[in-house]
Amino acid sequence: MTKADKAYQLLEIEYPNAKCSLDYGTPFQLLVSTILSAQATDKSVNNVTEKLYKLYPDVDSFLTLTQEEIENKIKKIGLYKNKSKNIYNMCRELRDKFNKEVPKTMVELMSxxxxxxxxxSVVLVEAFKIPAFPVDxxxxxxSRRLGLAKGSTADKVSDEMMKKLSKKKWHLMHHLLITHGREVCIAQNPKCEICCLKNICTYFKAK
DNA sequence: AACTCGGGGCA
DNA sequence: TGCCCAGAGTT
Known part of the structure; x- marks a missing residue:
């Protein structure tokens, strides 16, 4: 068993309920809620974005709003209002370049x-089930502390993780690593004493 | 690769 | 109030 498989196994036991926290309907709704939830702490985003896209469920309903109107909606539900410009522009890009459909490739989405x-990559995986490994x-x-990835950019880490794990494990592993990073392997003063991975962790060994 | 941006969380 | 942070965009 590889180290990556071992880590996966241990994390799966530690976090039996880890899964995607965003509840969404259509790819467009996922796209909007992912943008809005970025940089926000995960809680509260759910019901809040739900409110927003119940009122404005698709591209067409957003296209009827001015940037200021979108800003007011977002402000009212308590999320980053500066994203309104992005969402306003994005909906026009979807209309003009993608026939109002959420595109299904990395390059198009990132445009x-x-x-x-x-x-x-979140949209590719969650909405279209296209294999990708989102790295936040x-x-x-x-991944780097554990010694599973050595790359210095998110793209490299993503590639390394995909090589080390079978494709069917990618999706859950992503959520397991996020959960672990939030709760135990935090940025400052990680809680190594209680970490279920300390026996296989490069960072812990080096301490 | 390093920096900017800028609002939310939190002490 | 000031410090940190996540992710996108820019240089």
Whole structure:
């Protein structure tokens, strides 16, 4: 068994309920809620974005709003209002370049306003079940501390993780690493004493 | 690769 | 109030 498989196994036992926290309907709704939830702490995003896209469920309903109107909606539900410009522009890009459909490739998704590498790969995996390994700062930090990835950029870490794990494990592993990074393998003063992975962790060994 | 941006969380 | 942070965008 590889180290990556071992880590996966241990994390799966530690976090039996780990899964995607975003509840979404359509790919477009996932896209909007992913953008809005970026940089926000995960809680509260769910019901809040739900409210938003119940009122405005698709591209067309957003296209009827001015940027200021979108900003007011977002402000009212308590999320980053500065994302309104991105969402306003993105909906026009979807209309003009993609026939109002959420595109299904990394390059196309990343061409949209406010959509970067992480948001794009989340949409590919969650909405279209296209294999990808989203790397946020949690996944980046935990993978490197464990010694599963050595790359210095999120893209490299993503590639390394995909090579080390069978495809069917990618999706859950992503959520397991995020959960672990939030709760135990935190950025400052990680809680190594209680870590279920300390016996196989490069960072812990070096301490 | 390093920096900027800028609002939320938290002490 | 000031410090940190996540992710996108820019240089």
């Amino acid at each position: 949209l306003s406010g959509v970067g590498r992480k948001t794009a 700062t949690h996944v980046f930090r935990v």
